[in-house]
Amino acid sequence: MTLTMSMERNRNETSVSTFVLLGLSDEKEVQRVLFPVFLGIYLMTLIWNLGLIIVIRMNSHLHTPMYFFLSFLSFLDICYSSSNSPRMLSDFLKDEKNISFIACATQYFIGCWMGQAECCILATMAYDRFVGIGRPLQYSSIMAPGLCHKLIAGAYGSGFLGSLVQTVSCFRLYYCGPNIIPNFYCDVTQIISLSCSDSYISQMILSLESILVGFGSFLVIILSHAITVASILKLSSIKGSAKVFNTCASHLVVVTIFYSTSLFMYLHPNSSHSKKQNKVLSVFYVILIPMLNPLSIVSGTRRSKRPSRG
Template sequence: MVPHRPMEEDRNETFVVMFVLLGLSDKKEVQLMLFPIFLVIYLVTLIWNLGLIILIRMDSQLHTPMYFFLSFLSFIDMCYSSSATPRMLSDFLKEEKVISFITCATQYFVGSWMAHAECCLLATMAYDRYVAIGRPLQYSAVMSPSLCQKMVAWTYGTGFLGSIIQTVSCFHLYYCGPNTIPNFFCDITHIISLSCSNPFISQMILFMESIFVGFSSFLVILLSYAFIAASILKISSVKGSAKAFNTCASHLAVVTIFYGTGFSVYLHRSSSHNEKQDKVLSVFYVVLIPMLNPLIYSLRNKEIKEALKRVIKRATHLPH
C-alpha cells in the first residue's frame, strides 16, 4: 500500500481543471465568417421554437395531445441548442477556447438530458399517432390530459436519470492530461478518451444507456409505425389513407433526421476517426436539427397556419 500514497499525491497535483475546445476551425478569418451564420441559426432556433410554444398555448384549437407534445419538443430543442451553441459563438471571438471541468460537465449534463428526453418524447409522439389512427374512436379516452402529462414527466425524468448516470460515470474518472477536445462542445466520447484511468466501466454505462434509452425508444417508434401502416392499409378510401398518413408525415421526417444523424455520428466514430467529419455531423446534430424540427412541423401544417391567422386576427382587432 506504500506506493499508493505518492500516486494519490501526484494525482492531486496533476488533476485537469480545464479543457481546451479546438472548435470548428483554428483559422481566425474562418471563425469570424462562421460567427454570423451560426448566430442567425441560433436566433431562428429560439424564435421559431418559442413562437411555436406560444402559438400552441394561445390557440385553443391546438390544445390536443399532438400539439401538447410538440410544445415540449420545441422546449427540448431550445434547451439542447442552448447547451452548446452560445459557447461555440463566444469561442469564435476568443483566442483561447478553454472550458472549466465543472462547466464542461454541466454542458454535457444538459445536452445529454435533452437528447435522452427527445428520444423518449419522439417515441411518445409515435404512440400518440398510433392511437389517433389505429383507435380513433377511443383516442380522447386513451390520450387523456392526465396521461399526456404523465408521459411528458416520464420523458423528462428518464432523460434526467440517464444524463446523471452518464455524467457522473464520465467525470468521476481521473484526468491528468492531455486536455484537448477536438470539437466545439464537451462530447463524452472524446472526454472519456482523455482519461488517465481505466474507462471500461464508463464506456459500458454509456453503451447500456444508449441501448436502454436510444434503441428502446427507436423500437417503440418502429412498432408504432408498423401498427400505423397496418391501420392505414385497412382504410378503404385513398383520400382517407392520404389524410391518415399526412398526420404522421412531420413526425416521421423529424424521427428520420434525428435518428439518421444520430446513427451516422456514432457509427462513423466506431468505424473511423476523421475529426472534420465528426465536426460536420456534430454541427448538424447539435445546431441544425433543433432549428429544423419546428420548421418541419410548421411549414406544411395547415392547422398551425390557421392558428397563426386566428391569433394575428385577434391581435389586430383588439380594442385600442
C-alpha cells in the same frame, strides 16, 4: 504512508482542470463567416420554438395532446440548443477556447438530459398519432390529460436519471494528460478517450443507454408509424392514405436524421471515422435538428386530419 501521500499529491497536481475545444475551424476568416451563420440558426431556433410555445398556450383550439407534447418538445429544443450554441458562438470570437472541468460536465449533463428526454417525447408523439389515426373512437379516453402529464414527467425524469448516470460515470474518471477536445462542445465519447484510467464501465454505460433510450424510442416510432400506415391503407381512400403518408414522412425525415447521427456518434468506435466527420454529424443533431424538429412535425400535423375530429 509518506509514499502514498506523495503519490496522491502528484496525482492531484497533474489532474486536468480545463479542457480545450478546437471548435469547427481554427482559421479566423472561416470563424468570422461561421459566426453570423450559426448566430442566425440559433436565433431562429429560439424564435421559432418560443413562438410555437406561446401560440399553443394562447390558442384554445391547440390544447390537444399532440400540441401539448409539441410545446414540451420545443422547450427541450430551446434548452438543448442553448446548452451548446452560446459557447460555440463565443468561441468563434476567442483565441483560446478553454472550458473548465465543471463547466464541461454541466454542459454535457444538460445536453444529455434534454437529448434523452427528447427521444422519449418523440416516441410519445408517435404513439399519440398511432392512437389518433388507428383508434379514433377511443382517442379521448386513452390520451386523457392525466396520462399526457405522466408521459411528460416520465420523459423528463428518465432523461434526468440517464444523464446523471452518464455524467457521473464519465467525469469521475481520472484525466491527467491530453485535454484537447476536437469538437465545438463537450462530446462524451471524445472526453472518455482522454481519460488516463480504465474507461470500460463508462463506455459500457454509454453504449447501453444509447441502445435502450435511443434505439428503443426509435423502434417505438418506426413501429407506431408502420402500424398506422398499414391500418390506413386497408381502410382509407388513396387520397386519405396519401395524407397519412405525408404526415408520417415529415416526422420520420427529421427523426431519422436525429437518431442516425446520434446513434452513429455514440455507438460507433471513435477511431473509425475522422474528426471532420464527427463535427459534421455534431452540427446536424446539436445545431440543426432543434430548429427543424418542430417545423417538420407541425407541417405534418397540419396536413393530417384525425378521423374522429374531422
